[in-house]
Amino acid sequence: MSQISDLLFDTAVAAASLKDFLAGGRLRLGVTGLSRSGKTVFITSLVHHLTRAVAARDAAHGRKNQLPVFRVAAENRLRSAHLDPQPDDAVPRFSYEEHLSALTGVDRHWPQSTRRISELRVTLEYDRKSAGLLSSFRPGPARLDIDIVDYPGEWLLDLPLLEKSYAQWSRETLEAASAAARATIAADWRGATAGIDPLGRASEDDARKLAALFTNYLRSAKTERFALSTLPPGRFLMPGELEGSPALTFAPLPVEEGSAPPSGSLAAMMERRYEAYKTHVVRPFFRDHFARLDRQIVLVDALAALNSGPAAVRDLETALADVLTAFRTGRSNLLSTIFRPKIDRILFAATKADHLHHTSHDRLEAVLRHLTSRAIERAEGVGATIDVIALAAVRATREAIVKHDGEQLAAIVGTPIEGERIGDDVFDGVAEGAIFPGELPADPRHVFRGDALALAEEDADFRFLKFRPPIASLGRDKEPLPLPHIRLDRAMEFLFGDRLG
Template structure:
């Protein structure tokens, strides 16, 4: 048997063994939380955990009416427990909660840059006949929340691509009108390189540096592009400077024989090392063990940047769904080959729009994921799409302007945000008229969909500070306001609390 097949067999065996260990350990749900940069993953997890652990103590059941187990009074308690994986960093829940609720110093917590984990233990009144038969009225569910950057998820398709195929796709994408200006320096350096020429470390490092700078520029708010693997190039961690992160695409043909010690051969070796030492361990140790998944999407950022960013986001979301092992779980698949049987796509920052546009935001996201959802639903996965805000930073108001009543959102814009010549100081509130999203979700792909220049785009989608927190008698912060967080909770875990 070839060594590659032996490696794949060993890989699958480890996945099955770890899945079996998860199954026999008890009632547990592994919930993956991901999304591309600045989509709100950290805020979502912090708000979710805070609502679960504080809702009963704060007597705020009415704030999660769609989350049935809580609304019906069946949750007895919820608390944090030590996480099961000792080799995974703990999600810094307490630190992030303090950032959101620290009075005048409140701010949004730092974005996800690595994998982390947190366990929430829920005790609830069970309807299960097997438990009632032995006189046990309550059951326990451990929810292991796994937080990871969405860019890592977009690396999974690389497992099925050769270096030549990835290089061709990456170079072709960089020639598109939306990317060509920011890729010019890197592409110019690549044109003058002979992949069959002798390898030199200086050349490899220069190409990798220019390629990484192109990826970094593409991620900025000005362009808001999404499909940018390899994901670790912008989040290197302790791999920074390693050969596994020092490669770049070159114009090589599939099946082309590259000379020993040529630059192309070395780039190919490093690409394969990236797959072996970065992508496969993430898939084996974390992704393949997930039961449920929420994918957070900052669609407003793409809309701000224009149709090219929207199309790129659609491609990224298609790649995301293609990466999942979708399918309805059964006993054997739960033990030996877990499959994610529920996936929720959530358009975040719904509080940046008036509620009359929430359905339109949801329709846009559903359209962006339409191709991939049809394929996933065909094999039994249950998928939903919502517009939400895990923490609501604004409130709605009706404002009179020149004798006309206008629907506005009111909040405290982050210092430096501007409307025209007016710059906010991070203290004063502002009433913003965000406008309406188009009725037809297909319109966002057309050049004149929103007819916005940069100033108008900023006017529509400002950034706001977190709301001022309220505190209970025990001086602990009460759960922050949200939009449809309870709907997300019900879809992701509600069926496990019966």
């Protein structure tokens, strides 16, 4: 039965891939990342820069190009970009206009984070760089449809579950919850689990109680204080239409690996629901979306993990290594493009680079490269091209030199969100503040030892402030121009610049 299911799965993927290939001039870009990594802001800023590139260029009047590394724009070959109806009618549309209004409106604020899968198509029309053989048969400007697939980071780590039995997942989850970084927040759930006989009679009340306590543990682990990452199943925190269903009413139990629990037992019921979760949630998600991606960007809020300490950093490293096991990485060729596309380019991006002075950007990249080294080694081994960058899709701060106690110090300046504080000072959301960011270590291995930030005071509680988006400038049409960024153009060039030659 499993072989038949796999064959049907592969056939469905091949059919969808063939359909995409025949459409021509199309690239499917996956945008993902763990919670609060900035996926919504990244997509909104990317699309805004593309669709307003010509207006931004005209408004600059010869001043610095906002996308100097994105060659098709820097060479003035990008004629236009516009939104088109997305190809997948059953997938919600990414709320681009709503998110853009949040970023650029009078009451500017960061948009709501991703809570479901969504899609958006942006169509680029451009001039080819040189007249080749293909150009003689297709005169005029070329066209590329970029289908951007956005999905919650909480769903990312579900994909490795496809290869794990209920017993294996239970063992790994219980072991992780016993670690020092998790033991306190997992105490109620672990205590309830210890008082249950897995081989006893199945009880819906027991299942619901354990699932609720398990979900509370997962939710606590995601808070800024702990910033833990390896927390599948992802739909427990974002259940959507599945809330209250049996497929989301299970929890780990200490069961023996390699043997089936007795029929009618609590363990048997939990195992059945775990398998239903994989069948009805994880596998369709993989089949309909992951298996059709051409390029992938993985956004990482490394600063949040650094703030929370070495345990969160180690957890993030494990999560990033697990993520790559789900992607079909590898160098694409004609047959794979038609029947089984592979992700041939993956970009790991450390977000919120604007929270650091530019002198620490290289160190932030080095930290992320160190965290992803296992994942990168695996992906590069099968032919995928990997890059690591530090970026800010929207730059909320600017840099300045500030005098402090007779010294000139490098600072970042921005408008902290109302309620943010430094010591006894509480910001009102209107006044700007000059912040002295900590320095990341020259040796990225130090982030595992707890001295990630070199602080002036040894016992300082150094947490990065949250800033409001900057005020948008208006073009001649009175519409907002793209907001400033850090290395968004480099991300564009890596992810699809080669398709615009």
